[in-house]
Amino acid sequence: MARNHEAEPIELIDEQTTFTLFELCQSCSVEAETIEAMMDYGILEPAGGSGRNLRFPASSLRRTRVTLHLQRDLGINLAGAALALELLERIDELDARLHIFEDPEGD
Amino acid sequence: MEYKDYYGVMGVKRDATQDDIKRAYRKLSRKYHPDVSKESDAEEKFKEVGEAYEVLKDPEKRAAYDQLGSQWKAGQDFRPPPGWDAGFEFRDGGFTSGGPGFHSDFFEELFGRHYAGARPEGFRRGFRMRGEDHHAKILIDIEDSFSGAKRSISLRVPSLTEDGHVVARERKLNVSIPKGIRQGQQIRLAGQGGQGLDGGEAGNLYLEVQFRDHSLYRVDGADLYVDLPVAPWEAALGTSVKVPTPGGKVDLKIPPNSNQGRKLRLKGRGLPGKTPGDLYVVLRVTLPPADSEDAKRLYEEMRDKLGFNPRANIGVS
Numbered sequence: 129m130a131r132n133h134e135a136e137p138i139e140l141i142d143e144q145t146t147f148t149l150f151e152l153c154q155s156c157s158v159e160a161e162t163i164e165a166m167m168d169y170g171i172l173e174p175a176g177g178s179g180r181n182l183r184f185p186a187s188s189l190r191r192t193r194v195t196l197h198l199q200r201d202l203g204i205n206l207a208g209a210a211l212a213l214e215l216l217e218r219i220d221e222l223d224a225r226l227h228i229f230e231d232p233e234g235d
Numbered sequence: 236m237e238y239k240d241y242y243g244v245m246g247v248k249r250d251a252t253q254d255d256i257k258r259a260y261r262k263l264s265r266k267y268h269p270d271v272s273k274e275s276d277a278e279e280k281f282k283e284v285g286e287a288y289e290v291l292k293d294p295e296k297r298a299a300y301d302q303l304g305s306q307w308k309a310g311q312d313f314r315p316p317p318g319w320d321a322g323f324e325f326r327d328g329g330f331t332s333g334g335p336g337f338h339s340d341f342f343e344e345l346f347g348r349h350y351a352g353a354r355p356e357g358f359r360r361g362f363r364m365r366g367e368d369h370h371a372k373i374l375i376d377i378e379d380s381f382s383g384a385k386r387s388i389s390l391r392v393p394s395l396t397e398d399g400h401v402v403a404r405e406r407k408l409n410v411s412i413p414k415g416i417r418q419g420q421q422i423r424l425a426g427q428g429g430q431g432l433d434g435g436e437a438g439n440l441y442l443e444v445q446f447r448d449h450s451l452y453r454v455d456g457a458d459l460y461v462d463l464p465v466a467p468w469e470a471a472l473g474t475s476v477k478v479p480t481p482g483g484k485v486d487l488k489i490p491p492n493s494n495q496g497r498k499l500r501l502k503g504r505g506l507p508g509k510t511p512g513d514l515y516v517v518l519r520v521t522l523p524p525a526d527s528e529d530a531k532r533l534y535e536e537m538r539d540k541l542g543f544n545p546r547a548n549i550g551v552s
Binding site: 137138139140141142154155156157186189190193194197198201202212216219223224225227228230 | 261264265268269270271273281365367368370410411413416417419420421422423424425438439441443453455460508
């Protein structure tokens with residue numbers, strides 16, 4: 129397929145976007161069993177559908193990838209990855225809040 | 236080519252045991268993991284640590300590296316002496332992190348050719364028609380989201396050379412930033428991921444958006460925050476002032492008796508979208524210095540006439 133420098137079409141993935149099980153497997157190069165195991169640990173929660181027609185919220189792509197990285201790079205199991213994800217999200221929230229209320233004078 | 240001090244990177248002595256090295260690696264890889272760390276150079280550090288571990292954990296590579304001697308300093312210009320690796324036998328080792336193609340020149344020179352034929356991530360065994368999806372992060376400005384923008388980005392893609400080496404190739408892309416995109420959201424570029432095999436379609440490219448720090452605005456989801464310095468009398472008596480917004484200056488009414496830190500909301504002036512965000516103006520009362528006779532007199536007059544105790548609610552005066 130021809131590749132031009134103008135990368136179109138572009139699609140924004142926002143809160144309304146969902147991924148099918150197939151899309152999620154494809155974009156993270158994993159089998160459906162891996163996704164199912166992540167569901168068992170609450171790392172992924174489907175937004176609807178069932179069986180082959182499961183649909184996942186947009187955040188699932190990032191959660192799946194971070195879980196895979198933590199497993200591969202740090203040897204963390206799924207229970208640990210689920211905890212790490214929750215803590216990381218909590219830190220992101222707190223950081224954002226801190227950033228907003230930060231005194232610009234910095235003292 | 237710059238010499239790499241792998242022991243320095245790992246923070247261990249040259250006579251460290253394999254266990255010491257393993258422990259140091261585990262600690263550092265947690266500290267600098269790009270998904271976990273908040274440090275701006277985490278990814279670079281993580282790769283550096285991964286490369287150091289790849290050499291030091293492997294007794295043959297470590298011995299070969301040690302043989303270069305301890306007189307070298309990190310960053311020093313380095314050429315391997317001829318025949319430096321004679322008598323060493325290298326087994327094919329696994330990659331600890333980052334994947335091939337992202338090693339330093341130093342590593343490639345010493346150990347690179349022993350990996351000839353290694354395949355970049357994505358070339359898995361088995362037959363796959365469609366190209367793989369690729370993922371990357373891009374940094375944009377808040378204004379890019381506010382009004383939409385075209386941005387040229389460059390990505391590093393691992394690719395195979397003719398003799399089987401893996402190199403990082405630069406790839407330039409022009410991307411339209413969708414209006415209203417928020418921190419952490421992704422855009423999908425259909426067909427811009429990995430090439431398909433045997434005429435299969437190409438994979439997609441996912442770009443995750445992060446905002447650069449802005450000198451004026453802070454961002455929370457679709458809402459923006461801006462600090463507005465005001466004089467004490469402006470806050471006390473109320474006034475109308477101009478405030479900067481990404482869409483241009485707007486008039487804002489400051490109600491009388493406003494205090495430090497009061498948040499005033501400009502509805503719909505945040506990032507655009509189906510439900511546009513709001514812009515919060517945070518008042519910062521700024522005191523004029525008492526650096527003249529007039530200023531001192533005015534402060535003294537306030538002290539004498541207002542009978543104001545700022546500490547009334549903590550029970551002291």
